Every structure is written in structure tokens, then in C-alpha cells.
Amino acid sequence: MREIRFAKATVVVVVALAQFGCGKGNDGDQYIGKWARVSGQDYKDIVISRNGSGNDFYVSxxxxxxxxxxxxxxxxxxxxxxxxxxxxxIVSSSIQYAMTIDKSNGHLVTPGSEFEREK
Structure with missing residues (x-):
């Protein structure tokens, strides 16, 4: 009986550690890289990089x-x-705007433009 309780407790601890280890620290990784415009009137290309190890980025x-x-x-x-x-x-400029990634084609979508990741 003790062995079963110990096994259950071990499984609970392992699952909890695995979930916390997969936290939200990597949410922005899908945005990082160089992107080339495929449509719209925005910049020809943009580069997104991480600013430190947190949730801060630069859009260049x-x-x-x-x-x-x-x-x-x-x-x-x-x-x-x-x-x-x-x-x-969420990009902070003179006017704050949002960028998303279109799951159907992997393109980066901004207000008025669309970019694809450069290879």
C-alpha cells in the first residue's frame, strides 16, 4: 500500500515539474528571425530578436x-x-500595434502587411 502511494506521489511531482518546466518563457520564439514582406506597404524586411532572457523583444x-x-x-x-x-x-512605437503568426501558412501578419520567414 505504501509503495502505491509513493508511486502516485512520484508521478504527481514529475508531472508538476514537467508542466512548470514548459512555462511561457518560449512564447516569443516563434517570432524570432528575419522576415521578408510578401504583401502590403510596410518595410521590406524586419528582424525580431530577444532582448535578454525574458519577455522583451526588439523589432528592427x-x-x-x-x-x-x-x-x-x-x-x-x-x-x-x-x-x-x-x-x-505587441510592438511599442508611436502607435502601438500587434503582430501575429498565421497558423495556416506560418506568415507574420501586421496591420496592413504580411511577411514570410527568410530561409
Missing amino acids: HREDQYNDDGNKVGTVMRQQPATIVDGKM
């Missing part, structure tokens, strides 16, 4: 720089902070 993109005459003079890399909330990546 290149912006063209123009002089007063309207001629392109270069590019600059911009980074925007982001976090994962309920499985969506």
Missing part, C-alpha cells in the same frame, strides 16, 4: 533617409521594443 527595420531635395542619402536601422501578450507580439 531599415528606414530610408532623404535630404531636403527628396533624394535618398542612406538608411538607418530602427528598433522598437515589443512584448508577448496572449500569444500576440
Whole structure:
């Protein structure tokens, strides 16, 4: 009888540890990488990287720089902070917006654009 109780207790502890070990720390991993635009008017490509080991990320993109005459003079890399909330990546910029991953095709969807992961 004691052996059965001990076995049950052991199973409960193992299951509990396995569930806590698979916590929400990896929710944002599906977003990390370089993404190329396939439709829309957004940036040509974006790069999503982790900022530390928590729930903080950077969404980076290149912006063209123009002089007063309207001629392109270069590019600059911009980074925007982001976090994962309920499985969506919330990006903090002048206007906060959400990005999601379309489960049917694996594309990253932003308001007005769609990106696919670069290989």
C-alpha cells in the first residue's frame, strides 16, 4: 500500500515539474528571425530578436533617409521594443500595434502587411 502511494506521489511531482518546466518563457520564439514582406506597404524586411532572457523583444527595420531635395542619402536601422501578450507580439512605437503568426501558412501578419520567414 505504501509503495502505491509513493508511486502516485512520484508521478504527481514529475508531472508538476514537467508542466512548470514548459512555462511561457518560449512564447516569443516563434517570432524570432528575419522576415521578408510578401504583401502590403510596410518595410521590406524586419528582424525580431530577444532582448535578454525574458519577455522583451526588439523589432528592427531599415528606414530610408532623404535630404531636403527628396533624394535618398542612406538608411538607418530602427528598433522598437515589443512584448508577448496572449500569444500576440505587441510592438511599442508611436502607435502601438500587434503582430501575429498565421497558423495556416506560418506568415507574420501586421496591420496592413504580411511577411514570410527568410530561409
